[in-house]
Amino acid sequence: MIVPLEHILLLDGLLFFLGMGGLLAWRANLIMMLVCIEVMLNAVMLAFVGGSARWGSADGQLFAIFIMALTSAEVSLALAMVVYLHRRRKTVDTDQFSEMKG
Amino acid sequence: MEQTLFYILAGVAVIGTILAITEKHPVHAILYLVTSLFSIAVIFYLLMAPLVAAFEVILYAGAIMVLFLFVIMMLDLGHPEKGVSPHWREWLPALALVGVSAACLAIVIVARHGSTASPAAASLPIREVARHLFQDHGLAVELISLQLLFALVGALYLGRQK
DSSP, X not given: OOSOXXXXXXXXXXXXXXXXXXXXXXXXXXXXXXXXXXXXXXXXXHHHHHHHHHHTOSHHHHHHHHHHHHHHHHHHHHHHHHHHHHHHHSOOXXXXXXXXXX | OHHHHHHHHHHHHHHHHHHHHHOSSHHHHHHHHHHHHHHHXXXXXXXXXXXXXXXXXXXXXXXXXXXXXXXXXXXXXXXXXXXXXXXXXXXXXXXXHHHHHHHHHHHHHHHHOOOOOOOOOOOOOHHHHHHHHHHHSHHHHHHHHHHHHHHHHHHHHHHOOO
């Protein structure tokens, strides 16, 4: 363990909260919302790997790998949805998608 | 040596993330985020997780960010003057939330422990990690593969032309 676990937790807490604040501020732009979600998921991976290094267990690394697989599935679906919405309204502004059509 | 490297990389990651979420041009934001992801990958390597570090570079910085760039270029979104970017007043509640949350986290962490270096745990060889993955978490591997299949089918369904 090269640094205390608390420093790693501080770093990934800071990254997570930056992603959260960015998600709040960019709530009108679909692409930047997805980018901020990536930042948050990456911070969670850092927490898992830090715990794995602290306690010498492989489970943290495995869950980081699971989060990575989950993220790739989520991003592929979300970007397909962005392309679909852009085809309907020619914009990625979330305020334009305020009504449903059956 | 490794400690200094960790703090430098942590600074690069935080500054890269701040630049990424405040940048108006989406392509520049993705490139800043790739810088941050590379430094986090090296932090993973320093934390004795070389497999996760390699996957971070290959999957995150390689595949997912290229997917973002591909969609931005395909939809021609690289015009920040046309796009919607938050007014500075919209940053204030976000900044307040980030400040309060980070302060709470720092207080909790500092109050629970002093910053003492923890004992070194034994490093894990990749053989051990792979044994854990396929022996103890076999069901999770199957679920992840199902989930990737669902994502593939969903993306095909959403992306087809009428």
